[in-house]
Amino acid sequence: MTKLNKFISDSGCCSRRKAADLIKDGQVTVNGTITLEPYYEVQEKDAIKVNNKLIQHDTHKLYFLFNKPQDVITTASDPQGRRTVMDFFKRIKSRVFPVGRLDRNTTGVMLVTNDGDLTQKLSHPKFGVSKTYHVTTHKPVTKEHMELLLKGVKLEDGFMKVDKVRRLTQRKNSISVTIHSGKKHVVKRLFKQLRYFVERLDRTRFAGLTKQGLPLGTYRPLLKEEIQKLKDL
Structure with a gap:
């Protein structure tokens, strides 16, 4: 049962x-x-x-990688009539849902599935799923602040640090950060605490999956080996 x-x-x-x-x-x-x-x-x-x-039990599991564009809500529906992630999956007959959330104006990779067990696993803080973001700020982040991000920054809900940080050479105001925390708005809050305004936030990697070759607003089914890697996390 x-x-x-x-x-x-x-x-x-x-x-x-x-x-x-x-x-x-x-x-x-x-x-x-x-x-x-x-x-x-x-x-x-x-x-x-x-x-x-x-509610009927759906035994056929579906897994999609989606590259979310800006101005899209990560919910099944929106009372204000704004575009949601599910608007991009109208051709999928089975009920699917996004794993986790991205802010309305945050772009990037996310998983959409009807596998509740995998969703629970990837969303639970104890599994520490890794996520990488490209962060564009209103001014260049100093070397000292990059080091501080690695050591830890005090937020209202405790100390938080990133796992990796590097400067993106093609954009002087952009850096890449990798973090495993699932706390709400944690990336934006880290930079706000250091007196930086985040102009653009793009998630480039989630649980080992990247958006490489996937244009904004499009999705693709996961490969069998990708699904297995997620289940093995």
């Missing part, structure tokens, strides 16, 4: 963590009755609904 939050996640509706939130918010029913228990064990004949929509 499968726990309720995992069942919803495996259907491609959302991540397991998001499924647990939906359950606790009273948006999930089992056989017509609201349940607030994410670990309820789903029975074979149970009818599971999320926001009154019947």
Whole structure:
């Protein structure tokens, strides 16, 4: 038997963590009755609904690498009618969802899938998934500040440091940083603390996957070996 939050996640509706939130918010029913228990064990004949929509188990897993452009929201839908990541996947019949988030004006590589287990793994802080960003600031970052980024910068929620940092020679105001933290807006907050305004943020690598050869606003299916590497992390 499968726990309720995992069942919803495996259907491609959302991540397991998001499924647990939906359950606790009273948006999930089992056989017509609201349940607030994410670990309820789903029975074979149970009818599971999320926001009154019947959830069916999707056993065919899909994995896509997407190069997100600017001015795109990382959600399934937006009440203000702005473009979302899902607008680029309308041809995909199965329900898929993005792994993690990129800010509206942050560009770059992200994974889109209906594999709830993998989403949970890649999103959980304990796995320390590596991410690389190209950061363009309003002025060149000093050598001292680059060294400080490696040592650690005090933020409101504790010390934070990057794993790698290097200057991009083709752009004097741009550097590359690699970080494994999943904290919200952590890259922008690091530079803000050092008195830099981030003009452009582009994620070039996520969990070993790069956007090389993938134009903005396009996606491709992952290769079998790429999927296996993600599962082996």
